[in-house]
Amino acid sequence: MHFMDLRRPEYSHMFGFLQADGHLSAGTGQRGRLRLEVSARDRELLERFQRLCPYPSSIRERTRATNFSAEHASSIWTLCALEARNTLHALGMPYGRKSTLIGPPTGDHVARDYLRGLVDADGAIGVTAKGFPFLSLTTSSAAVSDYFCQFGLAVGGALRRPGRNARDGVFNILYTNDPAVAIARELYYEGSPALARKAAKAEIVRAWERPAGMRARSAPRRWTEVDDAVVRAHPADTAAVLLGRTVASCTMRRWRLAKAGEPVEPAPPQLALFS
Secondary structure, three states: OOOOOOOOHHHHHHHHHHHHHOEEEEOOOOOEEEEEEEEHHHHHHHHHHHHHOOOOEEEEEEEEOOOOOOOEEEEEEEEOOHHHHHHHHHHOOOOOOOOOOOOOOOOOOOHHHHHHHHHHHHEEEEEOOOOOEEEEEEEOOHHHHHHHHHHHHHHHOOOOOOOOOOOOOOEEEEEEHHHHHHHHHHHOOOOOOOOHHHHHHHHHHHOOOOOOOOOOOOOOOOOOHHHHHHHHHOOHHHHHHHHOOOHHHHHHHHHHHHHOOOOOOOOOHHHHHHO
16 A cells, blocks of 8 residues: 555545644654644544554544643644655655645645545635534635635635734635535535544535525626726726626725736726725
8 A cells, every 4th residue: 555645545535634733843864754633533634644544543532731622632633654755745644834825735635524624624624603504614724715716616616805903914715605505516526535523524514405586596606808898997886887786896896907907997086995
């Protein structure tokens, strides 16, 4: 068995999870280790990773105080083999602090399994209190954000262009309703290796059907060069009438064109805050 052959679903999933939640540290000489800590309730995942790894490794338990619990129980998997660490590093897992540096593997890999590993580690999936399905991923990596958004557009038909939030500089990517269901069905397919508790929530999301009478999500209307020409030449309220769009959408489009350096006619006083 070739360790970390990312053409195999179980290794693509494992690598995605390790990239998000694992920590690769380099000691002096050839010393170093891979360390992955999860909640004690998720120990089964570590045992699965340990079986997939042909090198000696260990799993131990610990209890400590956290912001959420005075006695948080966790399981820790530790792998020290230099050959294993070299393999992970070559595939794109940096040493040390890595959250902004990681990105999808450049070689052959199974995209949906790799992304499921990321969602298992740093995402959320489920149904809201009102019964609406959702699927999300939080990441500090621009490369991971772009990759996940491309997947969401291809599978769920939903365009996302998130920016880093102001508080902690991460990307929060959220899908709801039909796109969330479509993405969940692709990521958490029948028999896919996954974190057990998230797989259970994904099963609920996959089974969701739009309630009778609930309006379906309309396909996004793309901006064309003709639309942009109208927006550049007219105030937002006039462009909205000519294009059959809302004033708000035309106002925002004018602002984006101006920000990109496109020549735009001066906005009327009430729209000046967007220019």
